[in-house]
Amino acid sequence: MRVPFKKNIIVFILCLNITCILAQNKIPKIQVEKGEATTAFIEAKIDSIIAVLTLEEKVAMTHAQSKFSTKGVARLGIPEVWMSDGPHGVREEISWDAWENAGWSNDSITAFPALTCLAATFNPELANKYGYNLGEEARYREKDVLLGPGVNIYRTPFNGRNFEYLGEDPFLASTMVVPYIKGIQENGIAACVKHFALNNQEHWRDKINVEVSDRALHEIYLPAFKAAVQKGNVWALMGAYNKFRGQYTTHNKILHKILKTDWGFDGVVISDWSSVHSTKEAALYGVDMEMGTGTDGLGTTTSNHYEHYYLATPFLKAIKNGELSEDLVNDKVRRILRLIYRTNLNPDRGLGKLNTKQHHKVAREVAAEGIVLLKNQDNFFPIQDKEGITIAVIGENATRNMTQGGGSSQLKPLFEISPLQGLKERYKHAKIIHTMGYESGPSVYDATIPAALNQDSLYVKAIEVAKKADIVLFAGGLNKSYHQDSEGDDRENFALPYGQEKLINSIYEVNKNLGFLLLTGNAVGMNWLPKTKGVIQTWYLGSMAGYAIADVVSGDVNPSGKLPFSFPKELNDNAAHSFGEISYPGNGVDQEYKEDIFVGYRWFDTKKIEPQYAFGYGLSYSNFTISDVKINQAKFNKNDKIKVTFNVTNTGDREGAEVVQVYVGKPKSKVKRALKELKGFAKISLDKGTEKTASVTINASDLAYYNTEISDWSLEKGTYYLYVGNASNNIKKKIKFIIY
Known part of the structure; x- marks a missing residue:
């Protein structure tokens, strides 16, 4: 059973260890004082620590020691890393080596609304408040990593886990996830964005092999992860269970190529629980912490002991006999130490709070607004x-x-x-x-x-x-x-x-x-x-x-x-279901995303299928008009910003808020395109009878498509249309403009 650390105990142990080590071995101290926590300073410390770690100590840091923790290095004062499930609350304490509730009496928390509700608010500021208050609870519970948020795209209404995610549109998910992450991490708690990637169903999730085009991968399924990394600076990311092009996604080449190389992710990749299947691939292709592979670590058998994880003894042996380079474990340990300095060795970390009136207020606010x-x-x-x-x-x-x-x-x-x-x-x-x-x-x-x-x-x-x-x-x-x-x-x-x-x-x-x-x-x-x-x-x-x-x-x-x-009228109106079994749920081995980039409203719009309720739809007890829609110029180059201004008037008899949505489409494109795609939105609150002028700014470069011929983004020149409305199927104004 885990005994939670108290701050004074941590400080005492760190100081004791550091004093002894400094005296005997002249090893740089582990602790960071306030004012020292610059990137260069911490990276130098990490270099000095890696130099004195044994190979056995390094390997031990890359796999679980319990259901939700990994080992530290006691002789150097390096603490353990403790995780908890999320993403809309800190899960109750789980037993060290079993999935039962640990029976604690002090682990009751505030349950925040599920992320579908947060997405429905269309309010990034509220997403930040949500994340910050949730992060306070995780900090109070002495966690280092909160396993959330989830940004897998809503592809089918059958997915059992859709309620944990941020909807069908990559722009909405990207916009909402960034402030959520920043709010959590402001508390010195790592958000862990999940599940990378293409984990869009629970059925056969542990074995289904997803085949999808590069365009759909980059335009639909990866943007929210990319935003989490490059705009949210997320500190951790979780792999997924499924395969992509024949390779398990937790140790897939895209982790190393796209995530760590192209996007520059400097955090930790954590496996989903039991999603690792190969020592060599796990070592080579990006996973840094292996969790959950065994269930009997302290039980009656040793067959699933933590030492038998793929990144445990087999990893150690492969390095010792020269099959794998020690540089691979060094990179993983570097990332883990970086995580530790950002979280439980962060000198600016607060103590957290649990079940405060403020937490309840924010939970109620998000719920009502969603x-x-x-x-x-x-x-x-x-x-x-x-x-x-x-x-x-x-x-x-x-x-x-x-x-x-x-x-x-x-x-x-x-x-x-x-x-x-x-x-x-x-x-x-x-x-x-x-x-x-x-x-x-x-x-x-x-x-x-x-x-x-x-x-x-x-x-x-x-x-x-x-x-x-x-x-x-x-x-x-x-x-x-x-x-x-x-x-x-x-x-x-x-x-x-x-x-x-x-x-x-x-x-x-x-x-x-x-x-x-x-x-x-x-x-x-x-x-x-x-x-x-x-x-x-x-x-x-x-x-x-x-x-x-x-x-x-x-x-x-x-x-x-x-x-x-989107709410379809009939199940087969949904794109994933319209192509038969091979599209959803697959044949038990393989699955093809035959709808390609036409997910959600993109499918309904382009195929002219009427939904039951459209993406972006929602009524009010008041009434609003959108008028005087303008753009700042008629022609743009790739470096320009497209500024859309408009007036919103509350014509009802009470205060309220309207979400103005800005979509962009490219007619007569040389590649297949959806009729329009969400590129911006603004939530405007108005008293009765009042009017406000608001704006949405779009980078012209964000209108690019993923060009598979060059494996990069291309901005097509020519005529575009701007669509402004309050739902994907309720457009109030359409404006033509040119990209040159």
């Missing part, structure tokens, strides 16, 4: 709190714990406000009644465990309650169980599970005043949509979920969230 109002017929929302009215809240998701389950991102929050609790506390005058309507069973990987309650009885009771109510709020959707929104495998059906559609149809027959609180991290089939007057997409909102939902339902907060991914 909620998306999808439908609002007859101004169903907001619902007024009036004496004499009865609101029936029907559905298991009104009370179900949504921070448990889901896989490695499950959390142990100090509390979780359910939607029902939030509504009951907000509505002081209206009568709130609840019944489950359906039950899905426990939040576990074992999907064979049946629900405990009689489904027919729940159904009958729900209809009875609905008959007596003035308003019905159905709280349903998906949950964090296996084959839902969960790590380990994908969804199996596009429709709502657990008989919810039948229940909605039956409720509608007895009460037409029906709204839906949709709790999901994914798009779902919506055949039931005509039976509802209002729909709110609420995501998985963490500790403050119920309060944030009540904020929007009541009108205390005007919704301003926008969808970070």
Whole structure:
């Protein structure tokens, strides 16, 4: 069992070790004082440390010693590295050598909203606040690396892990991930962006070989990672389980070539747990820390002991017998020491905070701002709190714990406000009644465990309650169980599970005043949509979920969230599914991304397929107009900046915020292109009846495409179109310009 270090103990041990070593061996001190932490100073220290480490000590630093830690070097005062799962909260403490909860009583945290919700805010400043507050909690828990954020692109609504990611658009994901990373790392905690790369499904994730064009790789699937490295200066990155062009991505040539060479990544590549398969490839192609390969390190057998990891004894032997160069382990250790100096030997590192009012405030703010109002017929929302009215809240998701389950991102929050609790506390005058309507069973990987309650009885009771109510709020959707929104495998059906559609149809027959609180991290089939007057997409909102939902339902907060991914009407309208099994989920061995660069709205736009709800879509309780759209000139060269200015007016009767989205398209291109691509956005808050002038600036060079003939980016000359609107399918202004 790990005993957490306290700061004074660390200082004492460091000083003791350093004093002895300096006296006996004249080794440079490990500790960095305030004011010394310059890059050159630390790199010189790292050089001096590598020179005195034994080969055995260096190899020991490159693989796990427990489920979530790697070894330090006690004789030199080099500390261990401790990690925790993320990305929307610090996971509860896990046992040293098993996946069970360690049973601590002081590891309850604030659960922040899942990253789909953060992406839906379209608010980079809020992403920074999210990251900073989450980083404070990781620091308080004495972690060095938080395993998140995730930036894998939303390719299919079946991916069980989509709720952990930032949507379907690489520009949105890139824009939101950078401030998130900076916020975390301001606390001296390394963010670990994941999963590099092409880990876009859970089904067969540990073996599927992805074939994708270089254009799609560079234009769709890598930009958010690149932004994390070059703009966010992320300190760690996690490999993925799948293969790419026949080679496992955790030790793929693209790690060395693209990540470390082309992008200049100077941090640590951490394997996903058990994603290493080869000592030689792991040594050569980029992974620096191997985690999770074995499960019995301190158990009853030695077959999976940490010393048998690919980067453990086999690595040591390969170096000693000359099969591999010692330079390879030196590079890995250099990166690990750099990580240590940035984190647990950082003299400017604070002590962190846990479960503060500020953390709860930020969690609630993100949750409320990320909620998306999808439908609002007859101004169903907001619902007024009036004496004499009865609101029936029907559905298991009104009370179900949504921070448990889901896989490695499950959390142990100090509390979780359910939607029902939030509504009951907000509505002081209206009568709130609840019944489950359906039950899905426990939040576990074992999907064979049946629900405990009689489904027919729940159904009958729900209809009875609905008959007596003035308003019905159905709280349903998906949950964090296996084959839902969960790590380990994908969804199996596009429709709502657990008989919810039948229940909605039956409720509608007895009460037409029906709204839906949709709790999901994914798009779902919506055949039931005509039976509802209002729909709110609420995501998985963490500790403050119920309060944030009540904020929007009541009108205390005007919704301003926008969808970070498209909702197809039918599953086959989604690009990945339209090409059959070889495109998704693959044939069990190989998979081809046949839609190529046409992911999400790019597919819907270009193929003229109407989505159920478009990327960037979201309603408000107010109304906005976008007018007077202009660009700063008509012709641009590759070094110019394209400045788009516009006016936004709130014509409604209350304050609110609109997200103005700027897309660019190249007609008659010499290469295939989407009709348009997101290149900028701005979120503008306005009081009722007011107007603001705002702008979005785009680098002309960012309009380049990845040219496979030269393996680099090319900016095509000629005519382009600028599209400005508030959703990918709701364009208010189109302007022609020239690149020369």
